[in-house]
Amino acid sequence: MKFNELLNRFFIWRAAHVKEHHFLLVICFLVGILTALAAFALKSAIHFFQVFLTNNFSQETMNFSYLLFPIVGILIAGLYVRYVVKDDISHGVTKILYAISQRKSRIKPHNTYTSLIASSITIGFGGSVGAEAPIVLTGSAIGSNLGSFFRLEQRSLMILVGCGAAGAIAGIFKAPIAGILFVIEVLLLDLTMSSILPLLVTAVTATTVSYILNGMEAMFAFSQVEPFTLDRIPFVILLGIVCGFLSLYVVRSMTWCEGKFAKLPPWKRFLLGGSILGVLIFFFPPLYGEGYNTINTLLAGGDLFQSLTSESLFYNIESRWTIVTFLVLVILFKVFATSATNGGGGTGGVFAPTLFLGCIAGFVFSYTLNQLGYTTYLPQENFALMGMAGVMTGVMHAPLTGTFLIAELTGGYDLFLPLMIVSLVSYGTILIFEKHSIYAKRLAKRGELITHHKDKAVLTFLKIEDLLEKDIPTVTPEMTLGEMVKVISTSSRNIFPVVNKENVLMGLVMMNDIRNIMFRPELYDRFTVQKFMVGAPAQININSNMEEVMDTFENTKAWNLPVVDNQGVYQGVLSQSSVFNSYREVLVDTYSDITE
DSSP: OOHHHHHHHHHHHHHHHSOHHHHHHHHHHHHHHHHHHHHHHHHHHHHHHHHHHHTTOOSSSOOGGGGTHHHHHHHHHHHIIIIIIOSOOOSHHHHHHHHHHTTOOOOOGGGGTHHHHHHHHHHHTTOSSBSHHHHHHHHHHHHHHHHHHTTOOHHHHHHHHHHHHHHHHHHHHTOHHHHHHHHHHTSOOOOOHHHHHHHHHHHHHHHHHHHHHHOSSOSSOOOOSSOOOGGGHHHHHHHHHHHHHHHHHHHHHHHHHHHHHHTSOHHHHHHHHHHHHHHHHHHOGGGSTTOHHHHHHHHHOTTGGGGGGTTSTTTTOOOTTHHHHHHHHHHHHHHHHHHHHHHTTOOOBSHHHHHHHHHHHHHHHHHHHHHHTSSSOOOHHHHHHHHHHHHHHHHHTOHHHHHHHHHHHHOOGGGHHHHHHHHHHHHHHHHTTOSSOTTTHHHHHHTOOOOSSHHHHHHHHOOHHHHOBOOSOOBOTTOBHHHHHHHHHTOSOSEEEEEOTTOBEEEEEEHHHHTTTTTOGGGTTTOBHHHHOBOOSOOEETTOOHHHHHHHHHHHOOSEEEEEOTTOBEEEEEEHHHHHHHHHHHHHHHHSOOOO
16 A cells, blocks of 8 residues: 555545644644754754864964864855855745744755755854754754644644744753743744643753753753842842843944945845954954853853853953953954854854853953952852843844743752743843844834734734725726716725826715716716825825834724835725624634634
8 A cells, every 4th residue: 555545544534533733733732843953953062063073173372263164164055045045044044034934834854954055154153143943944944844744724833833843942052941931932922722732842851862862961051150149239220221222233233234244245245244244253253153152151150151262362461450351352253253253154143142242241240340359259150141031032032932941951959030020031131122023123113023912913914905895996187077978887985096197096986976966967977086086095005014004094094095116006995894804813813723
């Protein structure tokens, strides 16, 4: 018996005997296993490349190979993406946001492995980015394609996309709670009874498999030297403000750099990005790769942090401010190293860079205050940990994810209160200047971002093209009243767009405005449309998002409005009734739980 026939029999049996929401949990379990295996494969590949390339590096002198390896890495990754993948696999989290916001929930099959290959080469050779965005895209692609293979419903596919992302975060960080919160806060998937259990199954499964493969230790070795005391709360709040402004610097700088790289042709992007990356890593070796070694060094305590200046121009410069100056420069240039990596053709995310920047910022903040001696001693390891939560929260607009991820990454659960304070203050600070996370800015500008505000979320699902009424008769300014009456007699509508020979909208004829003359035949040849047509209360651009459309309806109090393109060419009429009807259908379809 052929495989396809067996598969069809299985689908028939499953439809008859297993309910959709029960079978969904089985698929979520498989997604958890596969995402954890994918995370393990990615981390192993990155580690292999890094050890192979840097094993013989000198720890005391500058290594000129730093000028070459990162460039080679983004060149290989860029060629792989351009000539093998032949698709854009950058901005993985934004792609998932778009898939969810458009209710497509279908991610291309090649995304289950292409991001792993490209990012492992990029980061393994020294690219200054993180592996988390590629693994999140990989996990979501696994969930989407596994659900499609087993022919699950659309709503189940949306949940599986989120489950794949949760499994990826849980698998790579051994952080199940953070994986779930990431999906809720960053991917904006609503927490309902139909989604919470699948997310839990996937996250717990992925974490368990990760423990089996990597051991039970936390990702970062951290031991709390001193317990948190309430008298340090003012300094924790101040650190939160610092992290908020640092997050703003990260978001604005990366957005600016991304725009500059996007204007260049591919080879110029590679040459510019590779040159910037190689030079920055040569002078500041901590920028090499994800930066997790630097994080471990700062969290380890003692005088180990002094080793960070090795292999750099700052080596052997004996001054207590040397490390501060060096690390501040690393913070400033990390943004450009990350942007150069992605802009030059590499593949990676900003997840790890936010942890890296936050850890350094927290350490520099506490170390500086300790050196100045104006305060009681601030544990530098604890504040480095808080800084990680603060910057990650600010960049991603995810205070709960930032708090729980750092606690799960390090086992620093005793610092929950200061972690939450830093996260909330950082989030509140950046929210004054940036309404959306670094992932959501691109979609928000186009009005394609789903939010937790259900009215606005449903509106993102509606498209003008799908609601446009194109069967309404149009008239010209030269037509007589008699000809106008004939058009009215063949239509059931009371609004008629007036267009010229180029089909550019000139105005509207409202039947109520001519009701007093339309039954007087003696006037049929005396009046033309141009005399009794009126201007439209407003025109809707075909490229507007639905939130703008509803604002226009609200401001004009109109029930029907004409739609035009950028040149003013008439496209059709949009009515509030069609919008409301579609709104109700989408609301029921999107937010009702999967039936039992």
